[in-house]
Amino acid sequence: MEGQGLSRGRSLLTAVRIRKMQLKIVLVGERRVGKTSLLERYLKNHFAEAYTGTLGGRVYPTDLEIGLDGEDIALAHIAFFDLMGEHSVRQVFAEPFFFGTQGVLAVCDVERPDTLHLIKDWMEVMTKIAGPVPVGIAFNKIDRADSMAIGPEETAWLRKEFPTAPMFMTSARTGQGVEDAFSTIVSLSVDAVLAKGRASRSGRLFRQRILLFIAVRGNLGSSKAELFSEFKAVLPAQIMEELDNLVRLEALALDPSGTKTFIKAAEAPGTTRYWATDRGKRISESPKGDELMIEEIV
Ligand SMILES: Nc1nc2c(ncn2[C@@H]2O[C@H](COP(=O)(O)OP(=O)(O)OP(=O)(O)O)[C@@H](O)[C@H]2O)c(=O)[nH]1
Ligand SMILES: [Mg+2]
Numbered sequence: 001m002e003g004q005g006l007s008r009g010r011s012l013l014t015a016v017r018i019r020k021m022q023l024k025i026v027l028v029g030e031r032r033v034g035k036t037s038l039l040e041r042y043l044k045n046h047f048a049e050a051y052t053g054t055l056g057g058r059v060y061p062t063d064l065e066i067g068l069d070g071e072d073i074a075l076a077h078i079a080f081f082d083l084m085g086e087h088s089v090r091q092v093f094a095e096p097f098f099f100g101t102q103g104v105l106a107v108c109d110v111e112r113p114d115t116l117h118l119i120k121d122w123m124e125v126m127t128k129i130a131g132p133v134p135v136g137i138a139f140n141k142i143d144r145a146d147s148m149a150i151g152p153e154e155t156a157w158l159r160k161e162f163p164t165a166p167m168f169m170t171s172a173r174t175g176q177g178v179e180d181a182f183s184t185i186v187s188l189s190v191d192a193v194l195a196k197g198r199a200s201r202s203g204r205l206f207r208q209r210i211l212l213f214i215a216v217r218g219n220l221g222s223s224k225a226e227l228f229s230e231f232k233a234v235l236p237a238q239i240m241e242e243l244d245n246l247v248r249l250e251a252l253a254l255d256p257s258g259t260k261t262f263i264k265a266a267e268a269p270g271t272t273r274y275w276a277t278d279r280g281k282r283i284s285e286s287p288k289g290d291e292l293m294i295e296e297i298v
Pocket of ligand 1: 037
């Protein structure tokens with residue numbers, strides 16, 4: 001009996017993984033659309049009628065537990081960045097505001113259609129710095145639906161500009177749709193971060209395979225062309241990128257004597273040969289290839 005209990009305990013332990021991560025989610029949109037109000041409603045269940053515009057930006061840190069596929073759990077430390085909806089401030093602080101952003105909630109005011117169109121400008125500035133990230137669009141102040149100025153023309157425009165963005169009808173005043181908007185953008189951001197992690201892990205495995213292929217050929221080394229034909233399923237650009245990474249990591253050399261010449265693979269002729277260095281040979285024998293890590297600061 002006791003043994004059974006133990007093994008059940010163990011299988012539970014191995015089945016559930018906890019993924020810890022840090023996320024930066026930014027709220028963008030024009031002045032007075034209700035960015036601060038949405039955050040205050042979501043995090044503190046509080047709403048203020050009076051308008052006190054945000055000066056510059058403010059960070060709301062919060063910890064959330066998110067269920068992932070299967071039994072896994074993400075423990076996310078999230079920094080929600082609340083920005084002042086002012087274009088001049090955006091220009092000056094674009095870099096610190098948007099650097100490292102992993103998700104965006106873009107907010108417009110249903111009474112002011114221009115605030116919807118201007119979301120495009122916010123996303124352009126953000127994407128230049130943070131790259132493509134998940135975005136959700138909140139049509140805020142839906143409690144004023146009577147004076148709603150957003151019609152079919154606007155929604156058609158939106159579908160063209162942001163075909164995949166989920167839309168939310170929100171009211172910071174009543175709380176309608178607020179939880180849904182935030183929880184959706186949080187889980188899209190978590191998924192995007194996990195997908196990025198998977199891509200960098202598969203990159204590392206591929207790096208290890210290239211190194212192994214070259215290392216077992218010993219003094220023969222390998223030419224670029226031979227690698228292209230060995231790894232036909234992989235784009236040559238990716239092979240060349242990994243070759244450059246491996247040379248930088250001093251696992252490969254362009255010269256059997258190990259002289260430190262570095263020519264970018266993309267610029268070298270197809271006949272250029274690569275050899276495994278002593279370090280490369282040692283790493284190729286280690287099963288995990290952890291030493292081939294390239295830390296990507298995003
Ligand atoms: N009726 C209604 N009023 C809202 C809603 N959300 C915000 N407001 C009001 O709109 C005004 C502006 O809200 P804020 O949250 O300060 O807007 P903001 O986007 O943070 O503005 P900036 O910080 O200047 O960029 C305030 O007076 C809020 O009370 C809503 O859902 N419904
Ligand atoms: Mg504000």
